[in-house]
Amino acid sequence: MDVTIRAMRSEDAVEIFEIVNQRAFRFWTLSLPYESFDTIKKWLEPQSPRDLHFSAELDGRVVGASALRPFYGRRAHAAEFWIGVHEDYARRGIGTRLLAAMIDTADNWLNIKRIEMTVFTDNIGALALYSNFGFEIEGTHKAATFREGAFVDAHCMARLR
Template sequence: MDLTIRAMGENDAAAIFEIYNQPSFRHGTLALPYESFETVRKWAEPRSPRDLHLVAEANGRAVGAAALRPFYGRRAHAAEFWIAVHDEVVGHGVGSQLLAAVIDTADNWINVLRLEMTVFTDNERAITLYKKFGFEIEGTHRAASFRNGRYDDVYCMARLRSPS
């Protein structure tokens, strides 16, 4: 798949809304069903000037997105991120290219030592992707989220860059 990773723009809101409302995306995140366009648009907006928001584009269409959100103060050495991939292209390397771009920015441009996130323990595809990029499971948050009528666990995962 010919894919371009670029900065997210205002014209990407409809594509992000479509991805956000797919059942597979919702199942792997804290998203609720039936969220409004405005709610999703605000969720995808940078929260600070330091945030990086990316889109994976194929054939002129946004098929994935990611964000890198650095922390502040005593956690300024760390950041969190999210990745979203359209159902139609899952398994075609979109998540890998987005995560590679997030890691490159974190390591080589904003000097992030610790990159972290949580992931549902049953999201094997995402866990495999994160491990491929050097993330390790640091622990389990039991009953961390209510999803599909039950409480589910999440792993906290992180990748530590070796300080130069």
């Protein structure tokens, strides 16, 4: 399997819209059902000049995507990110490749000191992935989010260098 990580292109939005609408994406993120294509397309646009978006391409198909979002002002040394992988291509290391690309960019090109995110406490796969890259749990937010009819807790995690 030869996955290429590259800059996201505007035409990738069609395939990323498909990923975002999968239960696997919604279940582990803050995504809502029935979001319009235009909403997702707009969400995929950089919200700041510092934002970087990545696509994972396999055999000419976009099978994963991610974004690294540095903060600004007094948090300019820190960044957050999201990752999504197509259900049919899960557990093949695509998330690892996307995360590695973001961390390389943050560490070696943007001089980011702190990368942070929140993860649902039952997302064992993501917790293992982030731990492998040196992320540590800093705390646990109770009832952080509503998901499939119930509140769910989330760990806040960070990687410092």
